[in-house]
Amino acid sequence: MLTIIGCGNPTRSDDGLGPLVARRLHAHVSALGRTDVRVLDAGTDGIAVMFAARGCDALVIVDASSTGSEPGAVFEVPGEALARDYELSLNFHDFRWDHAIAAGQRLFADAFPSAVTVLLVETESTSFGLELSAPVAAAAERVVARIEQLIAAYPAAGAAA
Amino acid sequence: MAIAPAPPTQTLDISPVGRVEGDLDVRVDIANGVVVNAWTQAELFRGFEVILRGKDPQAGLVVTPRACGICGASHLTCAAWALDTAWGTTVPRNAIMARNLGQIVESLQSLPRHHYGLFMIDATNKNYAKSPFYEEAVRRYAPFTGTHYEVGISMSGRPVEIYALLGGQWPHSSFMVPGGVMCAPTLSDMTRATAILDYFRKNWVESMWLGCTLERFEQVKTYDDFMAWLDEKPEHRDSDLGFYWRMGLDMKLDTYGKGIGKYITWGYLPHEDKYQHPTIDGRNAALIMKSGVFDGPADRFKLMEQGFTREDMKHAWYDEDAIVHPFDRTTVPRQKNDIAFDKKYSWSTSVLHEQNGRLEAGPLARQLVAGGPHGLPWQWNDPLVLDMYRKLGGASVLLRHFARMHEVIKLYREAERNVREFKLNEPWYIKPVEKDGMGWGATEAIRGALAHWVEIKDGKIKNYQIIAPTTWNVGPRSSTEDRGPMEEALIGTPIANLRDPVEVGHVARSYDSCLVCTVHAHDAKTGAELARFRTA
Numbered sequence: 264m265l266t267i268i269g270c271g272n273p274t275r276s277d278d279g280l281g282p283l284v285a286r287r288l289h290a291h292v293s294a295l296g297r298t299d300v301r302v303l304d305a306g307t308d309g310i311a312v313m314f315a316a317r318g319c320d321a322l323v324i325v326d327a328s329s330t331g332s333e334p335g336a337v338f339e340v341p342g343e344a345l346a347r348d349y350e351l352s353l354n355f356h357d358f359r360w361d362h363a364i365a366a367g368q369r370l371f372a373d374a375f376p377s378a379v380t381v382l383l384v385e386t387e388s389t390s391f392g393l394e395l396s397a398p399v400a401a402a403a404e405r406v407v408a409r410i411e412q413l414i415a416a417y418p419a420a421g422a423a424a
Numbered sequence: 425m426a427i428a429p430a431p432p433t434q435t436l437d438i439s440p441v442g443r444v445e446g447d448l449d450v451r452v453d454i455a456n457g458v459v460v461n462a463w464t465q466a467e468l469f470r471g472f473e474v475i476l477r478g479k480d481p482q483a484g485l486v487v488t489p490r491a492c493g494i495c496g497a498s499h500l501t502c503a504a505w506a507l508d509t510a511w512g513t514t515v516p517r518n519a520i521m522a523r524n525l526g527q528i529v530e531s532l533q534s535l536p537r538h539h540y541g542l543f544m545i546d547a548t549n550k551n552y553a554k555s556p557f558y559e560e561a562v563r564r565y566a567p568f569t570g571t572h573y574e575v576g577i578s579m580s581g582r583p584v585e586i587y588a589l590l591g592g593q594w595p596h597s598s599f600m601v602p603g604g605v606m607c608a609p610t611l612s613d614m615t616r617a618t619a620i621l622d623y624f625r626k627n628w629v630e631s632m633w634l635g636c637t638l639e640r641f642e643q644v645k646t647y648d649d650f651m652a653w654l655d656e657k658p659e660h661r662d663s664d665l666g667f668y669w670r671m672g673l674d675m676k677l678d679t680y681g682k683g684i685g686k687y688i689t690w691g692y693l694p695h696e697d698k699y700q701h702p703t704i705d706g707r708n709a710a711l712i713m714k715s716g717v718f719d720g721p722a723d724r725f726k727l728m729e730q731g732f733t734r735e736d737m738k739h740a741w742y743d744e745d746a747i748v749h750p751f752d753r754t755t756v757p758r759q760k761n762d763i764a765f766d767k768k769y770s771w772s773t774s775v776l777h778e779q780n781g782r783l784e785a786g787p788l789a790r791q792l793v794a795g796g797p798h799g800l801p802w803q804w805n806d807p808l809v810l811d812m813y814r815k816l817g818g819a820s821v822l823l824r825h826f827a828r829m830h831e832v833i834k835l836y837r838e839a840e841r842n843v844r845e846f847k848l849n850e851p852w853y854i855k856p857v858e859k860d861g862m863g864w865g866a867t868e869a870i871r872g873a874l875a876h877w878v879e880i881k882d883g884k885i886k887n888y889q890i891i892a893p894t895t896w897n898v899g900p901r902s903s904t905e906d907r908g909p910m911e912e913a914l915i916g917t918p919i920a921n922l923r924d925p926v927e928v929g930h931v932a933r934s935y936d937s938c939l940v941c942t943v944h945a946h947d948a949k950t951g952a953e954l955a956r957f958r959t960a
Contacts, residue, residue, distance in 0.1 A: 308581070314574045370568050 335398030342379025510863025540576030635663030
């Protein structure tokens with residue numbers, strides 16, 4: 264199973280990228296009739312990412328980023344470069360998908376995908392708003408196209424679905 | 425003649441008790457492997473009553489939902505109805521249902537969260553490694569890795585999506601206001617709500633929790649019906665409810681945690697056609713789920729009236745008269761809160777009924793009262809839990825948690841009915857006129873009786889008082905030195921391993937105690953105390 268998870272908050276302008284990409288890909292996968300590919304909008308729920316990825320052999324995560332690059336820049340990063348151990352704080356609400364990758368691999372071992380691809384798009388604005396900025400909306404198209412390629416290439420020759 | 429030595433008594437301080445909402449400390453004396461005395465302590469002072477003093481009358485709508493991250497709708501409900509009764513508002517039919525629906529979906533959220541996130545993890549404790557159910561319990565309920573833990577935790581977030589449709593967010597919305605609600609849902613919101621309810625029903629209630637349809641389980645009216653249901657099909661036996669009951673018996677959860685045998689519920693869910701002109705006195709006759717006091721030993725039922733409520737401060741860290749009605753409280757916290765078990769040892773007061781003394785609050789209380797003959801013919805009646813109580817010889821950890829989870833069915837049906845009954849083109853809010861006065865709002869949070877009292881003078885809050893379910897349940901000894909409900913329920917609890925007294929946890933968790941709401945600001949002076957675990 265290939266699982267694609269869009270993360271972000273659609274009421275925070277460009278942070279709505281992940282949910283938007285998830286919606287587009289959900290339609291794409293349904294049209295293809297693929298049952299070995301699942302698409303999920305996880306919002307800001309890190310635990311949901313961890314549980315949704317459980318039992319899959321490949322995982323793609325889409326989120327907005329703010330790293331200081333120019334708006335609309337797209338990054339494709341291997342999961343291991345971003346996985347982070349969760350440090351206990353006053354509550355559990357700051358558990359995010361980067362923590363989910365680290366925790367999921369530890370908790371579920373072989374039942375958690377080792378192949379994780381993270382697609383990040385640099386934001387212009389994350390203030391209140393329901394629309395993506397022009398550079399991020401354009402980048403969303405590139406991300407959708409890239410994941411459609413990944414879907415077409417899945418499963419890789421010799422890999423179990 | 426030789427005098428037999430008294431059995432050695434060991435004192436165990438558990439601080440904090442894990443997997444309850446908030447910070448509960450328990451001290452137990454143990455002799456011959458059984459708890460012989462107990463003290464429950466609420467260790468955090470929060471001061472909502474102090475915060476609200478002198479504020480705008482509507483401050484309670486914003487402040488009190490933050491008493492808790494899990495029952496905010498219940499606090500908001502109380503805060504709104506308290507102002508409605510004080511101001512003499514008119515609340516439109518749609519608004520009553522929107523408030524009820526908000527409250528119900530929060531309670532539905534709480535059921536799987538409590539069962540999987542807090543309660544059933546105990547079944548995976550190595551104390552039960554020899555149980556024939558143990559391996560399956562670990563497979564289902566181990567935290568994070570358990571298959572049903574995952575479903576339960578994920579599913580518990582769904583019902584409150586309906587709350588967000590009404591209130592914009594959950595928790596901590598303030599969409600209920602005197603005179604109605606600050607929302608006007610659309611048909612598409614109601615369609616989404618219906619889809620969410622249906623999803624919750626199909627993917628958890630029926631498939632995982634019951635192993636049968638709601639309709640089938642609604643036929644279960646007696647203990648015998650329940651046992652017959654359990655044996656009817658493997659799907660029933662292996663459902664999480666069936667498994668809970670069978671493993672619970674094996675864990676002997678039916679043999680302890682009895683408590684004081686007297687119960688209180690404020691009742692809740694005012695009917696949309698019967699409480700549009702809310703008054704304190706008119707509430708009892710307007711409720712779908714009736715209020716009540718059930719005296720178990722005397723087998724007597726009556727309605728609960730707020731006028732009988734008393735708070736007893738003898739063993740609580742307040743410098744106030746010993747026993748007063750909430751309207752007469754002044755909330756004077758003691759600055760130097762040393763623990764002295766013969767004097768003062770908790771931030772929770774002991775709550776009393778003037779005539780009936782200490783009472784247990786919670787879903788068990790609601791379900792017992794639901795079986796009583798009192799109240800009005802149209803009010804909801806369900807004889808199941810009362811019958812089980814009688815046949816099984818009273819309350820226990822097993823029955824208390826069963827009663828909590830049993831409520832899912834009625835709550836689901838009522839949520840369904842509300843969504844159907846909304847008339848989207850009718851009003852949701854009628855602007856009220858502010859005035860001075862006294863108000864009272866009550867409801868049933870999932871974990872029990874919750875009420876707010878407010879006195880408004882010169883356009884400001886003169887006095888605001890909250891009594892939460894856990895105030896009833898974990899309150900310390902009263903002036904008459906009677907133990908509180910949970911203190912009493914701990915007596916007789918067998919402790920297999922002094923180094924890991926999981927049984928104390930079962931009792932505490934069967935009340936789903938929630939300390940964050942019980943004492944109303946964290947005191948850094950006592951913060952260091954919270955992480956300790958010592959045997960003294």
